Amino acid sequence: MAIREKGLYTGNGPLRSGSGNSDLHNNESTDLGGLAVFHAYTILSLSRYGFASLLRLPLICGLIAAAHAQGARAAQDTSPAAPTVTSTAPRDLQVNVGYQFDDNVTRAGASADQLSDQSISLDLSKRFIFQLNANTRALLSFNLDGEKFRNFDGLSRITAGVQGEWQYRASAAFDAPTFAVFGRVAAEQFQSDLRDGYRYAIGVSVQQALTDRISLFGALSHNGRNADNAVFDGQDNAVRLNLDYRINAANTFYLGAEFRRGDSVTTATPSNENAAIATALVRNDDAYPGRQFTSYRCDGDTVLTTLGYNLAVNAQSSLDCSWRRIRTTPDLRENLVAVPSRYSAHQYSVVYLLRF
Numbered sequence: 001m002a003i004r005e006k007g008l009y010t011g012n013g014p015l016r017s018g019s020g021n022s023d024l025h026n027n028e029s030t031d032l033g034g035l036a037v038f039h040a041y042t043i044l045s046l047s048r049y050g051f052a053s054l055l056r057l058p059l060i061c062g063l064i065a066a067a068h069a070q071g072a073r074a075a076q077d078t079s080p081a082a083p084t085v086t087s088t089a090p091r092d093l094q095v096n097v098g099y100q101f102d103d104n105v106t107r108a109g110a111s112a113d114q115l116s117d118q119s120i121s122l123d124l125s126k127r128f129i130f131q132l133n134a135n136t137r138a139l140l141s142f143n144l145d146g147e148k149f150r151n152f153d154g155l156s157r158i159t160a161g162v163q164g165e166w167q168y169r170a171s172a173a174f175d176a177p178t179f180a181v182f183g184r185v186a187a188e189q190f191q192s193d194l195r196d197g198y199r200y201a202i203g204v205s206v207q208q209a210l211t212d213r214i215s216l217f218g219a220l221s222h223n224g225r226n227a228d229n230a231v232f233d234g235q236d237n238a239v240r241l242n243l244d245y246r247i248n249a250a251n252t253f254y255l256g257a258e259f260r261r262g263d264s265v266t267t268a269t270p271s272n273e274n275a276a277i278a279t280a281l282v283r284n285d286d287a288y289p290g291r292q293f294t295s296y297r298c299d300g301d302t303v304l305t306t307l308g309y310n311l312a313v314n315a316q317s318s319l320d321c322s323w324r325r326i327r328t329t330p331d332l333r334e335n336l337v338a339v340p341s342r343y344s345a346h347q348y349s350v351v352y353l354l355r356f
Contacts (some may be wrong), residue, residue: 094355096123104345105152106267106293107328113268115288117155121147121351139165143186154192154287161186177208192287194295197227203238217242223262231282231297236262249312256306263297264328266343270294277330300330320351 098121104114123145130138145159163184170176185200203221210216217240224235240258247253267285268274270292275281278296285295308322327344 092127092129094123094125094127094353096121096125096351096353098123098349098351100347100349102345102347104343105149105155106288107264107326107343107345108266108268109343110268113293115152117149117151119147119149119155121145135170136166136168139163139167141165152287154190154195154285154289157188157190157195159186159188174209174212177206180205180207190287192285194229194282194286195227195232197225197232199223199225213246215244215246217244223260229282231280231295232265233280234263234265234297236260236264236302251312252310254306254308254310256304256308258304258306260302260304262299264300264302264330265295265297266328266330267293267295298330300328302326302328316356317352317354320349320353322349322351323347324349 100119100121101116102119103116105117106113106115108114123143125141125143127139127141130140132138141163143159143161143163145161147155147157149155161184163182165180165182167178167180169178181204183200183202185198187198189196201221201223203219205217205219207215207217219238219240221238221240222235223238225233227233238258238260240256242254242256244252244254263279266274267288270283274294274296277298279299280297281294283292283294285293304324304326306322306324308320310321311319313319324347325344326347327342329342
């Protein structure tokens with residue numbers, strides 16, 4: 001599959017994998033700029049020794065998180081008595097380092113065509129906030145992301161994007177919702193020659209605190225992609241809901257659901273049955289060398305379900321673990337027995353997030 005089911009960030013939300021935003025606390029006690037450079041250098045250095053070393057990434061993230069927590073406690077223990085100063089300035093630079101296992105990167109229905117793979121990612125984002133008046137503000141974010149796959153390097157990619165968002169909140173009351181209009185465009189460079197291009201998203205969102213522990217986020221968006229090969233062009237319309245349950249200051253569980261109506265891509269062994277449901281196809285997909293797979297673009301419905309847990313390690317960082325299920329039902333099925341009516345995939349992710 002060329003267009004991975006990672007999705008564009010479509011609004012405001014807590015600091016976690018792929019969110020592009022944060023509500024971390026604002027206490028600062030370490031030189032986070034130097035730490036971020038060190039973490040990035042560590043991951044990139046490990047890549048020189050092969051993917052086997054990179055599979056230790058979750059352990060590395062845990063050790064880094066523990067070091068942050070220990071450093072913060074040590075700083076508090078050794079600091080001389082002084083008036084406490086709490087910064088209210090937002091932290092607008094975020095670094096995410098992640099590991100993911102995907103059990104069906106081809107998004108194929110037949111078990112013989114379903115291929116699994118592992119990837120690591122390094123994402124950098126910078127956000128600027130412009131307070132327009134007491135009730136509205138504008139946000140401008142820049143992103144540079146990279147993802148490296150172990151087995152199918154054609155899926156490895158670098159993405160550079162920019163996102164703008166306008167937010168409105170009628171009052172500072174606890175139950176006042178935040179409304180937003182957003183747009184995003186991103187250029188993508190893959191190791192595959194077929195997939196290079198750009199994608200965009202436009203939409204509206206709303207965020208509402210239901211209680212002091214539970215918050216709800218919803219978004220409607222139109223998403224599109226233009227690629228070097230027409231199979232990997234596509235458009236869809238999506239509706240998304242996220243529910244966050246904050247147990248305490250450090251522990252948050254979240255549940256997400258998204259429905260997309262539009263184009264999807266599946267990669268499988270060539271067959272007339274698959275061709276019958278496709279709106280476009282390309283033979284010998286170069287992301288899977290030696291397998292002579294064909295990639296098919298189809299209309300259909302996709303449902304994404306996410307369950308996750310976020311642990312705030314300290315004031316500047318968190319560790320995020322999530323499971324996502326992706327299930328697609330293609331249109332134009334000709335009641336052919338050989339064509340699976342649905343195909344699904346599962347993604348398991350661990351991400352270390354640092355903001356400063």
